[in-house]
Amino acid sequence: MKNLIVVLYVLFAVSCSKKEKVDTIVINANIYTVNSNFDNAEAFAIKEGKIVAVGNSLEIQARYSPTFINDAKGKTVVPGFIDAHCHFYGLGLQQQKVDLSGTVSFDEVVQRIVDFQKEKNVSYITGRGWDQNDWEIKKFPTKNKLDELFPNTPVAVRRVDGHALLANQAAIDLAGVTVNTPEVGGFILKENGKLTGILIAGPMSLISSRIPPPSKTEQIQALKDAEKICFNLGLSTVDDAGLSKQTIELIDSLQQIGELKMRIYAMVSVSNENIDYYSKKGIIKTDRLNVRSFKAYADGALGSRGAVLKMPYSDKHNHFGALVTPLNDLRKFAEKIAASDYQMNTHAIGDSANYVMLKTYKDVLKGKSDSRWRIEHAQVIDQEDFKYFDNILPSVQPTHATSDMYWAEDRVGAERMKGAYAFKDLLNTYGKVALGTDFPVEKVSPFLTFYAAVARKDLNNYPENGFQMENALTREEALKGMTIWAAYSNFEENEKGSIEVGKMADFVVLDKKYYDH
Numbered sequence: 238m239k240n241l242i243v244v245l246y247v248l249f250a251v252s253c254s255k256k257e258k259v260d261t262i263v264i265n266a267n268i269y270t271v272n273s274n275f276d277n278a279e280a281f282a283i284k285e286g287k288i289v290a291v292g293n294s295l296e297i298q299a300r301y302s303p304t305f306i307n308d309a310k311g312k313t314v315v316p317g318f319i320d321a322h323c324h325f326y327g328l329g330l331q332q333q334k335v336d337l338s339g340t341v342s343f344d345e346v347v348q349r350i351v352d353f354q355k356e357k358n359v360s361y362i363t364g365r366g367w368d369q370n371d372w373e374i375k376k377f378p379t380k381n382k383l384d385e386l387f388p389n390t391p392v393a394v395r396r397v398d399g400h401a402l403l404a405n406q407a408a409i410d411l412a413g414v415t416v417n418t419p420e421v422g423g424f425i426l427k428e429n430g431k432l433t434g435i436l437i438a439g440p441m442s443l444i445s446s447r448i449p450p451p452s453k454t455e456q457i458q459a460l461k462d463a464e465k466i467c468f469n470l471g472l473s474t475v476d477d478a479g480l481s482k483q484t485i486e487l488i489d490s491l492q493q494i495g496e497l498k499m500r501i502y503a504m505v506s507v508s509n510e511n512i513d514y515y516s517k518k519g520i521i522k523t524d525r526l527n528v529r530s531f532k533a534y535a536d537g538a539l540g541s542r543g544a545v546l547k548m549p550y551s552d553k554h555n556h557f558g559a560l561v562t563p564l565n566d567l568r569k570f571a572e573k574i575a576a577s578d579y580q581m582n583t584h585a586i587g588d589s590a591n592y593v594m595l596k597t598y599k600d601v602l603k604g605k606s607d608s609r610w611r612i613e614h615a616q617v618i619d620q621e622d623f624k625y626f627d628n629i630l631p632s633v634q635p636t637h638a639t640s641d642m643y644w645a646e647d648r649v650g651a652e653r654m655k656g657a658y659a660f661k662d663l664l665n666t667y668g669k670v671a672l673g674t675d676f677p678v679e680k681v682s683p684f685l686t687f688y689a690a691v692a693r694k695d696l697n698n699y700p701e702n703g704f705q706m707e708n709a710l711t712r713e714e715a716l717k718g719m720t721i722w723a724a725y726s727n728f729e730e731n732e733k734g735s736i737e738v739g740k741m742a743d744f745v746v747l748d749k750k751y752y753d754h
């Protein structure tokens with residue numbers, strides 16, 4: 238037996254000597270390469286983090302001597318997913334807050350706060366999501382129990398809509414609120430001449446303005462927590478839609494020392510100061526970080542009627558929504574960015590906000606080729622304005638369609654709905670569409686994006702025949718939207734987004750077939 242092993246080892250060594258050494262080969266996989274022909278393959282070889290060959294299992298095994306063999310046993314392999322619009326750091330910060338959504342009683346709220354603090358031990362407990370209308374006793378809660386449990390740790394937790402807040406005495410003391418504090422733009426509830434702990438609207442800022450910003454340790458923890466969640470769901474690149482200079486520098490420093498591995502396309506929050514700083518510095522590009530875009534906001538959201546429409550809202554008389562950045566400022570930002578190497582990515586939801594941004598982009602970009610400036614969300618588009626997307630890149634979030642479909646028509650009416658969540662029309666105009674989620678506004682999972690893009694249904698199979706199916710994407714288009722087209726929207730299509738020779742070895746092994754029905 239010993240001899241046999243020796244002989245086999247020798248044979249193995251001899252045969253290996255003619256093969257090229259690589260780190261890993263993946264074999265027996267059902268690979269969607271997402272190359273320009275959308276070819277399938279069986280195997281590929283990886284060396285120093287890059288794909289060095291793609292082919293069938295026999296050929297890859299014959300040519301390469303790997304340190305590791307990953308036998309996919311017939312499983313589906315796709316390129317690592319890219320979320321073209323999300324709030325990665327925001328997702329991480331959210332992990333440091335108590336999630337109180339779906340609580341069925343105030344006791345459950347208290348229990349979740351206790352459990353959270355046992356695990357996280359933060360110096361100031363914040364959270365969101367309680368809703369007394371979901372409880373048996375549909376009354377605003379009071380702070381008494383929180384005072385007993387947390388006499389020295391401030392607690393401030395918001396209602397699900399964000400417009401009411403429950404604070405304990407420690408938080409109230411820190412804010413200096415008393416029964417005599419004037420109630421400006423809202424209410425400070427009292428019972429028998431004492432504060433109940435509930436603050437509504439305006440006065441909430443008295444409490445929230447005293448919540449300390451996250452410490453450096455908490456910031457680092459947030460980034461690591463977000464990375465863990467995203468890696469588990471197959472994301473290998475995230476486009477963070479709006480980061481400060483300080484957070485970008487923290488990300489870079491953590492990536493440099495190997496503490497953060499996620500690849501991040503960091504959109505810089507737009508301001509004159511940031512444009513001056515980054516346009517002078519130029520594009521920042523490492524294997525894991527790409528800083529070459531600014532994120533601006535044109536309008537608000539459709540749900541809260543903050544999106545700007547050309548004609549009034551269908552469900553609010555004479556209401557058009559409002560720009561959150563003055564048009565003059567948006568124009569000046571665009572002019573400055575057009576004069577730099579950077580890309581401009583602007584949040585635009587309503588048809589009017591989209592129109593003014595598309596026109597502004599076109600005006601300032603005149604003659605500049607391959608700028609890839611993006612409209613983020615591109616949610617409600619006037620039929621007349623689709624044509625402007627011929628060279629402006631749409632970055633859309635399919636789960637927004639299936640989250641909003643219940644009430645969107647109330648806001649804009651049947652006619653304007655034809656140009657709403659019109660992903661296929663946008664794709665047909667530009668030739669590509671970058672897909673994302675906007676997490677943590679929506680869930681993180683790219684699989685929900687695929688489902689919303691292709692089936693256009695919620696998870697309860699509603700509506701039975703899909704929502705505005707003329708704007709559904711095919712499976713192939715949805716996969717491209719979260720891989721190669723998202724990479725293109727980041728100027729990274731030559732380094733990622735497909736399983737091809739020379740690209741980064743970012744890939745996902747799925748436990749289900751992508752084309753299963």
Ligand SMILES: [Zn+2]
Pocket residue numbers: 322323324478675
């Ligand atoms: Zn966003």
